[in-house]
Amino acid sequence: MISRLLMRRESLLPRDGGGEPWLVSLIAVLCFLACLAAVGALAADRAAHGWSGQLRAEATVQVRPRVGETGAEAAARAAETLAGVPGVAEAQAMDRKTAEALLRPWVGDAVLPDLPLPFLVTVRLDQAAPASAVSLGRALARAGLDATVDDHSLWRGEVERSANLITLLAAAAFLLTAAAAGAAVVYATRAGMAAQRALIQTLSLNGASDGTIAGLFQRRYALLAALSGAIGAGLAMGLVAALRFVGGADGVTAALPLAWSDALWLSPCPPLAATVAFVAAHFAALARLKGRH
Amino acid sequence: MPVQPRRATQSASATDTVRLSGVGFGYAATHRALRDVNLTLPAGSFHFLTGPSGAGKSTLMKLLTLVERPDSGSLHLFGEDATAAPRRALPAYRRRMGVVFQDFRLLDHLSAFENVALPLRLTGGRRDDYAANVEEILDWVGLGDRLDDRPSALSGGEKQRLAIARAVITRPDLILADEPTGSVDAKMGERLLKLFQSLNRLGTTVLIASHDEALAKRSGATILRLEGGRLIGGAA
Numbered sequence: 001m002i003s004r005l006l007m008r009r010e011s012l013l014p015r016d017g018g019g020e021p022w023l024v025s026l027i028a029v030l031c032f033l034a035c036l037a038a039v040g041a042l043a044a045d046r047a048a049h050g051w052s053g054q055l056r057a058e059a060t061v062q063v064r065p066r067v068g069e070t071g072a073e074a075a076a077r078a079a080e081t082l083a084g085v086p087g088v089a090e091a092q093a094m095d096r097k098t099a100e101a102l103l104r105p106w107v108g109d110a111v112l113p114d115l116p117l118p119f120l121v122t123v124r125l126d127q128a129a130p131a132s133a134v135s136l137g138r139a140l141a142r143a144g145l146d147a148t149v150d151d152h153s154l155w156r157g158e159v160e161r162s163a164n165l166i167t168l169l170a171a172a173a174f175l176l177t178a179a180a181a182g183a184a185v186v187y188a189t190r191a192g193m194a195a196q197r198a199l200i201q202t203l204s205l206n207g208a209s210d211g212t213i214a215g216l217f218q219r220r221y222a223l224l225a226a227l228s229g230a231i232g233a234g235l236a237m238g239l240v241a242a243l244r245f246v247g248g249a250d251g252v253t254a255a256l257p258l259a260w261s262d263a264l265w266l267s268p269c270p271p272l273a274a275t276v277a278f279v280a281a282h283f284a285a286l287a288r289l290k291g292r293h
Numbered sequence: 294m295p296v297q298p299r300r301a302t303q304s305a306s307a308t309d310t311v312r313l314s315g316v317g318f319g320y321a322a323t324h325r326a327l328r329d330v331n332l333t334l335p336a337g338s339f340h341f342l343t344g345p346s347g348a349g350k351s352t353l354m355k356l357l358t359l360v361e362r363p364d365s366g367s368l369h370l371f372g373e374d375a376t377a378a379p380r381r382a383l384p385a386y387r388r389r390m391g392v393v394f395q396d397f398r399l400l401d402h403l404s405a406f407e408n409v410a411l412p413l414r415l416t417g418g419r420r421d422d423y424a425a426n427v428e429e430i431l432d433w434v435g436l437g438d439r440l441d442d443r444p445s446a447l448s449g450g451e452k453q454r455l456a457i458a459r460a461v462i463t464r465p466d467l468i469l470a471d472e473p474t475g476s477v478d479a480k481m482g483e484r485l486l487k488l489f490q491s492l493n494r495l496g497t498t499v500l501i502a503s504h505d506e507a508l509a510k511r512s513g514a515t516i517l518r519l520e521g522g523r524l525i526g527g528a529a
Contacts, residue, residue, distance in 0.1 A: 012414070014402035202398040205358055206459070207388035208415045210380065290380065 012203065013216040016192060023188045023221075024228045027181050031232025031273050034177040035266045039240055041170030042265060043256035048163025050257070055152040055159065059136060061091075061121040064146040071119035072096075074145060079121045081143040087131025090124040121147075181273060182280040185221050189284040192217060200289075214285035222278035229273030237263040308336045308372075310467050310498040311357060315366035318352060326352040328522045330366070334500060336466070339493045341509035342502040344519035350502040351395075353519065354471050357500070358392055359383050371466060388416060391460030391497075393470035397452045399444040399459075405431060406440040409458045416463075427462065434458045434488065450481040457485065461492055468492060470501045474508060486512055 061082065065074040075093035082091035099117045107115065125131055133151035140147045193200060203213055244258045311334040318327040327349045334340060342350050355361040356368060359375060367376045370386050378386065391412075399408050406427055407414075413423040431437050434454040436447075444452055453473060460468060468489065474482035486508060493499045503509060509516050518525050 010403055010407055012400070012403075012411070014400075198398065199400065201360070202394075202400065203411075203415065204383070205360070205387055205390075205392050205398075206412045206415055207384050207463075209384045212415060 011216070011220070012199075013192075013196065013220050014199070016195065019188060019191065020224060023184065024224055024231070026184050027225050027228035027273060027277070028231040028235075030177050030181045030184070031229045031269050032235050033232075034174050034181075035233050035236030035269055036239070037170045037173040037177065038265060039236065039258070039262050040256065041167045041174075042262050043258055044166035044170070045163055046257050046259065047254065048159050048166075051159045052156050052163075055156045056130065057125050057127055059123040059125060059131075059133065059149060059151045061123060061136065061140065062148045062150070063119045063121060063140075065119065066144075066146060075119040075121055077143065078140060078145050078147055081139055081145065082121060082123055082136060085131050085136060085139045087126045087129050087135065088123055089126045092122055094120040094122055178272075178276050181225065182276050185225065185277045185280040186284040189217050189221060189281045190288060192220075193285060193288050210286060210289040213289060214282055217285045218278050218281040221281040222274040225277030226270045226274035229270035232273075233266040233269035236266050236269075240266075309369065310334050310336045310338075310371060311500070312369040313356075313363075313366065314369075316356065316363045316368060317365040318356060318361060318363050320352075326522050327356070327363075330522075330524045332517065332524055334467075334498055336498055337493070337496050339490070339499045339512070339514040340501070341512060341514050341516045342500060342519060343504065343506050343509055343516055346504075348519040349522040350519055351471060352522075354469055354502055357467075357469055358390065359386055388412070388463065389466045391463065391465040391468045393453075393456050393460045393468070393473045395472040395475055397444070397456045399452060399455060401444050404441045404443060405436055405447070405455055408444065408455055409462050411459060412463045423462075430458045430462050431455075450477040453477055453481070453485060454488070457488055461497075464495070464497070466498060468497055468499045470499070472503055473501060474503060474505055482508055483511075 061078055063071070063074045063078045065071045072093070072095070079091040079093040082088050096117060099120065100112050103115070103117070104112065123131075123136065133149045133153070136149045136151075137147070140149070200213055203216075240258055240263050241260075244260060244262075247253075247258070311332065313330050313332040316327060316330040316332075317325060319325040330353065342353065344350055352361065356363060357370075359370075359378065362368075363376060367374060369375065371389055373386075375382075375386055400411065403411070409431055410418070410420070410423055410427045413427070428437065428440065431440060434457060436451060436454055436458065439447065439451065444455065447455060457470070457473065460470070470489065473489075474485055477485065482505065489499050489501060490512070499514075501509075501514075506516070
């Protein structure tokens, strides 16, 4: 008697040794792909923020010398003026040698000596409270300098738009994968219920409500999906760890920098997969049961 | 000793467990499985439903278990009109019935104990609350030493008794048994009949659908006869 009380109750739904391993494999692959999409989105967002931050921390000023003033003198005066503007950490006139070094890979040595180069000042902005392009322009105007300020907002906007697009695409891939997993569970539920038709009728005639019967299927498939989610997330975590280990902070490419914390972001995959399966099986089972008498 | 059953009557009463009025049913427009069936089973009565194959016995059982609904007429169960009961109301009716299927409908992946406990488990019962009852009822049907066996390890007669134990574990108001002696020998048939009579003595309304008219006559129960989908009367 006591041993009977301690015994675990067998599930009312028998195991489907044929279909369940396939379902676990399929959902595990889908979860793996969803995890890769999530990691891709994280890495793209991280890269975009890094580049955007670098661009936001700098500005470039092009100075046009006035009559009676050399370009180098105008650039030096501009650098001195800008260094005194609040929100500027450092301003440095770019000498011709540095400008030529930047252009050499593109135009070669032959034409560089004859090429008229712009007179530039590179400005490093205070990260905490950076000066705006407008305040830099006003300071230059007050100093009587003819100059154009480029705060890289054009590039920054492009980078941020690209990052947002990648994040959206990754989110769409994630949602499509979740929908595919849900569809697989709906199909499995319908097949499972067709195979267990006699069992369902027996349960029903013994007083089981539709909710109770649907609950058997939704619990079964939620558990299977949680297992699949753990397998898929585990594989994705392993891949992220390997890439991080091999490639360092940049991962395999600077465009997708990986962090150890990315693996932690994958940990909700099993409960998410279980939730998707639970909801899909719930509605599939109830719809199927309502189709009966 | 057989219990003297109450006779079936045609008058409606609040104490009637089952009342069918002018019930008709067909699986196809051209084939009527039941025609104008009028039947009343008072609470605590014991009836046999006989008739040849295809007479409509199993169809009538399906109507009484609400697996099918009448095309015409009305069906009252436990004093309530169940003719068009919504699906969500079915469990409440079925929890007051114990159904013994011709093919047993036992769950092969569960032990004998778990099979009998099924109706209690489905209503949220706790194992420690029902374990003693389940063991007692399995003892009562002579399967006290087969608690942990799967149905596949039981003989036809043992499966039948297990199915009966499951049907009665909740002490239902109505027992419906479809050919419960169909797969057992005459001796076991008599033994199963005694089980049903014992249940009837406790106040349970019993309706047994069977080909075995000799057994029905020996039971002393009211015999109802279906032919061609019509109830043509009965003899005690």
